[in-house]
Amino acid sequence: WKYYYGGHHQEWGFRMEDTKDVLNKLISIVGKEFVSAEAPDMIPYVKDSYSTMMGMNVGLPDFVVLPKTEDEVVQIVRLANEYKIPIYPRSFGVNIAGSALPYQSGGMVIDLKRMDRILEINEDTMTATIEPGVSWGQLRKEAKKKGLDVIPIGGPYETSPVGNHLLTNITLYATKYSCDRAVALRVVLPNGEILRTGSWGSAVGGDINPYFRYAYGPDLTGMFRGSMGNYGIITTMIERLRPMAEVETNIFSAYNDMASCLEAMKKIERLEITRTSFGYNHVFAEHIILSPNRIRNREEREALKKKLPPFILNCGIGGSPEMISLYSKIIEEEVNKTGGKIIDWTQGEYELPPKDIEWMNQSCEGASRGIIHMYSPLSGFAAIIGCLPIKNVDEVYHTVKDLVKQYELKDALTGEDLDHQLIIVPFDRCSTVYVEQELLYDPAGPPEYLAQVMKCLRDCYSNIVGKHGATHTIPNKTFMKMLVPAYADILKGFKKMVDPNNIMMPGGPYSLE
Secondary structure (H helix, E strand, C coil): CEEEECCEEEECCCCHHHHHHHHHHHHHHHCHHHEECCHHHHHHHCCCHHHHHCCCCCCCCCEEECCCCHHHHHHHHHHHHHHCCCEEEECCECCCCCCCCCCCCCCEEEECCCCCCEEEEECCCCEEEECCCCCHHHHHHHHHCCCEEECCCCCCCCECHHHHHHHCCCCCCCHHHCCCCEEEEEEECCCCCEEECHHHHCCCCCCCCCCCCCCCCCCHHHHCCCCCCCCCEEEEEEEEEEECCCEEEEEEEEECCHHHHHHHHHHHHCCCCCCEEEEEEHHHHHHHHCCHHHHHCHHHHHHHHHHCCCEEEEEEEEECHHHHHHHHHHHHHHHHHCCCEECCCCCHHHCCCHHHHHHHHHHHCCCCCCCHHHHCCCCEEEEEEEEECHHHHHHHHHHHHHHHHHCCCECCCCCCECCCEEEEEEECCCCEEEEEEEEEECCCCCHHHHHHHHHHHHHHHHHHHHCCCCECCCCCHHHHCCCCHHHHHHHHHHHHHHCCCCCECCCCCCCCC
16 A cells, blocks of 8 residues: 655555556546646646745645546546545646645646636626636626626636635625625535535525525535635535626825724724725835836835835725715725825825826735736745734734844845735724735745745744734644634534545645544
C-alpha cells in the first residue's frame, strides 16, 4: 500500500499498478482530451503564492480531470471511492490562498471550469442558477440584461461565485443586502450521492420551487459555506441577485483617522440606505489605482499619495434621482458630523484622471478588473482576516501595523518599509465588521524573506485572535484547535458521515478529517 511518486512517500489505499486502469476509466467518463496523468499538465495545480510563503512542497497529483456534467462528477467520485484516491475539487479562476492544492501526494484534481453554464436567471425570484465554472464577470454581464446585478464580493471578475461560497462567502454586505448569497445547492457528496439543499431538497416539489433556503429544518446550505470543499462538490448553486436601480452611484468621504471613519460607517449603515459600504486605507487605494510599474515610479506614487486621505469610506447608493439626492444629503450630513469630508475626484484637492476614478468606482462595485492591480505581477498577499465588533478595529489595525514594523518587512515593489493594506466591510448595520489586512509580498523571493513574512502573519493572527477576539470565517487545523469541542465534533462528524473513506481534501491545512 506504500508507493513513491516524484520523490514523495505516501501511505494510501491507491496502488501504482492501478494507475493505467484508473486512467482508462477516467477517459471513458470525460474523453481523452479532458484527463491527464502527465506532469506538465499537472504542475499548474500544485503551487500558488500562499503555499510558497508557507514553505509547502506539494507533490504532483496522479490525475487531473475536467468533467462537463454532474453525472460525470458522480462517476469520477465513485471511481475515487472504489480505488481510495484522494480528490481535490477546484471550481474556477484564481487560486492564491492555498485552498485548492492536492496536499496528499498523488490523488486527483477535479477541475470544474468546463461546467460553465448559467442555467437560469429568474427575474421574479431575483436569482441565478449557475454551475461552478461560471465567473463573476460572466454572471454580472448576463444578469444586467434582465435588470439585475450580483451582490458585490470585492474580488476580481475571474473568480467563481461557487468558489467564493466554499471559501468564505465574504461579500460587501450593507444594510439592504445583509444576507447570504447562496439559496440552494446541488452537491455531489464525497460518497457519490447527490444532495439538494433548501426547498430544492423536496423530492416532490423541489424542482418547481428551489428558491427558498430555510426549508425542512436545519440550514444545510449553510453547512457548505466556508467548507473549503470538505463536504462535497457543488455542481449547481442558486445565487441571489439584486435589482438594479434607476440611478446607482458611489459617495466617497475622506478621514484623517480610522476612528472617525468607522464612526461614520456605523452611523450611515444604521440609516439603512446603502447598497454597499466599504472602508479602506490609502495603501489599498494606491494599489487599486496604480499598476505595478507606476508604483515603482516613486515620483508618481508620491504624487498620488498627496491626493489620497489616510482613510476612505465608500457608500454605494441606488434609487430614483429624488432618492439619490436625499441619500446624498443625509450621508454628507453624517460625514460632516464625524469630522470627514466628501470627496470630489473630478476637481480640487482630490482630483484624479478619469481612468483612475474608474478604477476606484470598480473596486467598490464588487467583481472588478481593478482588483487585479493588487496582485500583479507578484500575486503574493498574506491576508490577516478577522470578524469582530467595530470598536475593536482601530486596535487590531495598529497591532498589525506595529508587528509589520517589528519584523522589518519591506515592500516587494519599492524596497521601502512595508505599509499594509486595510479593508473593512460591515455586516448587518455594523453589528460586526469584516476586517482584512494584507501584506503584499513576492512569492519568488528568497526563503528567508518568505519565512519572515510567514512569521509575521502567524504573530498577527495570534494577537488579533488571542488578544482581540477576532474570528475567522473558514476552518483550518489551527482554528479547529481553538473551538469548543462540541463545535469541532459537529464539523468533523458531518465530514465523516458524508465522506466515510476520507477521500475529499485530505492532508492539507483546511482538511476536516
